[in-house]
Amino acid sequence: MKVNTHNADILLSATNKGHYPQDDIPEVALAGRSNVGKSSFINTMLNRKNLARTSGKPGKTQLLNFFNIDDQLRFVDVPGYGYARVSKKEREKWGKMIEEYLTTRENLRAVVSLVDLRHEPSADDVQMYEFLKYYEIPVILVATKADKIPRGKWNKHESMIKKKLDFDKTDTFIIFSSVNKTGVEEAWDAIFDYSFSE
Ligand SMILES: Nc1nc2c(ncn2[C@@H]2O[C@H](COP(=O)(O)OP(=O)(O)OP(=O)(O)O)[C@@H](O)[C@H]2O)c(=O)[nH]1
Numbered sequence: 001m002k003v004n005t006h007n008a009d010i011l012l013s014a015t016n017k018g019h020y021p022q023d024d025i026p027e028v029a030l031a032g033r034s035n036v037g038k039s040s041f042i043n044t045m046l047n048r049k050n051l052a053r054t055s056g057k058p059g060k061t062q063l064l065n066f067f068n069i070d071d072q073l074r075f076v077d078v079p080g081y082g083y084a085r086v087s088k089k090e091r092e093k094w095g096k097m098i099e100e101y102l103t104t105r106e107n108l109r110a111v112v113s114l115v116d117l118r119h120e121p122s123a124d125d126v127q128m129y130e131f132l133k134y135y136e137i138p139v140i141l142v143a144t145k146a147d148k149i150p151r152g153k154w155n156k157h158e159s160m161i162k163k164k165l166d167f168d169k170t171d172t173f174i175i176f177s178s179v180n181k182t183g184v185e186e187a188w189d190a191i192f193d194y195s196f197s198e
């Protein structure tokens with residue numbers, strides 16, 4: 001299996017099942033708090049500046065954005081949770097959209113769940129992780145913004161995050177930075193493993 005990860009493009013945006021691509025190409029979805037770095041993760045992995053739009057403005061991504069990678073794999077960028085300035089109605093709509101995708105999508109092979117390496121996971125982070133475990137969806141836990149912490153403290157922060165999430169040892173934990181590309185190779189290894197092994 002050789003995937004040209006530089007051959008990537010946005011395929012479509014969806015709010016519900018009716019819009020999802022109809023084929024059996026494996027998908028890996030990105031989940032995490034607003035502003036944690038989901039879109040940056042996609043751009044960094046695909047070596048593109050601004051394929052997945054990023055901004056300092058949280059809550060920007062409102063749709064499920066499907067990215068085609070060399071017609072062999074897809075990333076699905078999911079709107080971030082935990083953004084305070086959205087109405088209850090918006091939050092419910094968001095919840096339904098995510099839940100529908102995560103619980104019914106047969107193409108889904110794993111979720112890259114992003115947390116900030118600097119901070120203890122929030123209640124929303126814990127809830128998301130528990131949700132993924134409940135539905136037995138494999139998780140690649142990616143701790144972002146590692147460039148903002150000295151390397152000597154990474155272990156301590158990793159332990160703190162694992163403890164708070166009650167991290168399952170069968171899941172993968174990766175320390176990542178979009179700024180200096182820490183963890184890119186490891187993340188691809190994990191993604192290819194889940195996507196192309198039967
Ligand atoms: N220092 C540093 N900043 C980062 C990193 N990843 C993302 N950022 C910054 O964090 C901000 C948010 O990044 P995004 O990738 O847009 O976050 P997102 O999770 O897609 O946010 P939503 O689409 O709102 O859910 C931007 O200003 C990024 O430049 C990283 O690894 N290191």
Ligand SMILES: [Mg+2]
Nearest residue numbers: 038039053061
């Ligand atoms: Mg985004």
